[in-house]
Structures are given as C-alpha cells and as structure tokens.
Amino acid sequence: MALRRILVLVAVLATSVVLGTPASAAPPAPAPAAACDYPAWQAGRQYNPGDIVRYTDGNYYITVHANPGYDPVISHWFWDPYSCDGGGDPDPGGFVVSEAQFNQMFPSRNPFYTYSGLRTAMSAFPAFANTGSDTVRRQEAAAFLANVSHETGGLVHIVEQNQDNYPHYCDPNQPYGCPAGQAAYYGRGPIQLSWNFNYNAAGNALGLPLLTNPWLVQNDAAVAWKTGLWYWMTQSGPGSMSGHTAMTGGHGFGQSIRSINGALECDGGNPGQVQSRVTKYQQFTQLLGVSPGGNLYC
Template identity: 35%
Template sequence: MLPHRDDAACPARGFYTYEAFLAAARAFPAFGATGSAAARKREVAAFLAHTSHETSGGPYYSWGYCYKEVKGAPSDDDHCVPSARWPCASNKTYHARGPMQISYNYNYGAAGEAIGADLLGDPDAVTADPVVAFRTALWLWMTPRAPAQPSCHAVATGRWAPTPADRAAGRRPAFGLTTSILTGGLQCAATSGRVAFYKRYCDVLGASYGPSLDCAGQAPFDGVIRSAAQY
C-alpha cells in the first residue's frame, strides 16, 4: 500500500510502521470500525489520503509517509500564539510534524492532553515516537474543534447530518468536506492531490469513492485550522 515508505529518498524511512499505526488506532476504537464495511474502508482511505498528501515525497500517489516534519523545519516561525491555557515552552517550536502535520501550540497542547503526552513541553516527541505521531494524526481526525463543526470521522462515516445552513453553504458528508475541515477551506481550490491519493487507497481497499470528492464551492466552517495543510 505504501511501497516507497522506506525508500532511501524518504527522510522518514523506517519511522512510520504498521505496528505503530495499529498501536495508535487502539486509542481511538471507533476509527475504521464505524458504519458499514464500505464506510469503514472509505474512512481508512480518506485518512491515508490526507496523511499521505501531507507527507508525500514524490510526484506519484504512492509516495506517502516520507516526511516526519514539514520540509525546511525548523524555521524562524515558532508557530506559537499567546495562550493562557496552552502556553509555549521556552526554546520550543510548534511547526508541522507527524502524519497530519499538527502545528501550533494550541493543537499540540490539546492533542497532548487527549493522548496523555506533554507535547507542549516536548513537541519533538511527535517526530521521535511513531505511536505518538499517529495518535496526533488520529486525534485531529476524530476530534471536532467547534460546536457546529463535525470531526472528519463523523463526516467520513456518514454520522454527520448537514443542517439547512450547511446545505446552503454547499457542505456535504463526503471526502471533499474533510479537506475543508482540515485546511480551513484554504485548499478547496486545489484538491487534486488529495483526491488522487483517496482514489488510489479506495481502489486498493476495494471501496467506492462516494460523491463530492472536492470542496470547491463549499463555505468553510468557522473555527481553528488544525493542520499545516495551508502551507
């Protein structure tokens, strides 16, 4: 499924293992286990599509999971915003790391609290421990970040029902909406890479694609952007 994951050209070679993925998934038992068999396959395909896109190391859609952190990290931007609840630690940066490229102190803090790790004090744990890395990605996937905003899990498994306001905004419970959620709508005009990864994984898993693969024309939810996908 990931033939180039351990390629010599991938800086993360040897890091993202199937065993680490399964260990992380055990902390989120609803992942890949909700709804019909087809819905479960599509959810796994959607998760792998987004994480592969975020960590891709090549031009083709089998090159996912090549990077542990955003290319060029660290940079002058520490991705720290003032927060009483999630204060930044001295000499730490909260740039994009892991399969879903978690970024900013408020996301590291909330994810760490959820998975039982001090990611504010030790954000490098995401690039040092593959189980922690996958847990941050799954936390981003499974967790809604605003009262009116569903999780990607709820969308991918058909557990989210759009309100009249959602329908008026063009939002549909399909793969395209997960892109809007993860990127705050900032990549809805350029989703071809994510869609191509998604189709590839659906084909591998024997799942139909479903409708609405992109989010063009959808109004984004109000809320916090959770990944580094906008970079």
C-alpha cells in the same frame, strides 16, 4: 455369512457418517473459544514469535520478532497489537488495510512510519475505520491515509520542511504560552500537527506532555500516529466537522479536506492541492476495493 455381510454394511455406513457423506450428517461442534487470559508483560524476559502478553495499560500484544523483553509500546518492530475479542482470535474482522496494502500505498515511506505504530495508535481510537458498513470503514481508512500521504509526501517527511515557518506556530496569547520555545511547535507526524494550542490539546487528550516535549511526535511512531488520529477523530479545524464524521456521516471526502486545510485549499483557494488529495483517495479506495463515494471536492 449373512451376519458377516450385515456387520460389513454397518461398518461401511459408520465410515460414511464419519466422512460426512450423508447430507443430513450434523457438523462437528466447534471447539470452545480460547479465553482471553494472557500473562502480564515482564521487562527483561525472553519472548519468542507468537507469545502474547497483557501490557500495563490493559492492552494485549503479540511477539512478531524474538526479543529480550522490550517494551511493546516502544519497540514496535518486535510487537503487534493483539485483540482478544471473539474468543482470543487475533484482531477479528481486522483493520481494513493490511500491512501489504499499507506498503503498496507508501512504497517510499520513511521507516519511522511503521504499520505497527499505526495499529498501536488505533487502540486509543477504536471507532477509527471501525464504524458503519464495511464500505464506510474502507472509505474512512482510505480518506485518512490519503490526507496523511498528502501532508507528508507519501509518509516521507516526519517534520515540516519549511523551517522559516517554525517561529510562526507559537500563539503567545494562550495562558500556557510556549514552554518548549517559540520555534518548537512546527508540523510533525502524519497529519503535521502544529501550533502550541494543538500540541496542548492533543497532549491533554492523549495523556502525553506534548506541550513541554513536542519532540515526542517526531521520535515515537505510535505517538506520531496517535496525534494524527486525535486530529482526524476529534478536530474540525477550519471546517464544521471532523474527518471521521465527514466519512462516517456520509458527507464525503471533500469535507475531510476542509477539516484539515480548508481555509487554504477549499472554495477555490488551491484547487491543485485539493485535486492531489482527491487523486490519492481514489487510488487508495481502488486498492481497498471500494467506491470513493460522492462529494469528493470542497
């Protein structure tokens, strides 16, 4: 009888250890991380939600809608970018703006401006909204999207609405001229890229024939977003720094305005337009749960 009681007690203690009751019990070892080794994408092959592929450019994509092998960098509705950092977990840390928040920011957006197109474009600029503290990352995302919202009427307009301006964006003094036509370099995309020299520079940086085919910016969402991020990340425009540097270097939202349209809006040029950008930035930072910081005006 005594032996039976001892056996029962041992069994109870063993069960307690399995359930993790004792404070000193060691936590279970984590499962080994999955290797980042997914098959190459194949045109014409059936893909179902959750399937992950390696595209020809070395980036990974995950199927969000079943499709018969559509190209991941063209058919953005069917695919989302997938990050293999952190042992294969999708997008560790994540973009600081979720798709739900993106939709809240742009409730009337044109379907052309897809969230997946933005995510695809971000793979070309990994430092975007991924530099510095979480606060800085959120502030930069809010700043970029606030300026984009202002430029496009809330992501409604794909091309510049005032067609009278179209012939003005050709600088014939550039050695490459305007091969797509004098009136071909009007504003397009989220940042309203304009002028032949900007299309040339953006095309060279992105490996795209934008000088000869500027219409790519209004026909491909990922290309459109890439041109916006190219300008934001690398161009100072009429300012002294890029929008990215303004936000990650602690210079404030006002300097990002200066880099985009400071020649016309800053220093009292058009305070109403500046206020419109600042108000949108404040709304977006509030949505992302972060302070807008200082130096909001230019």
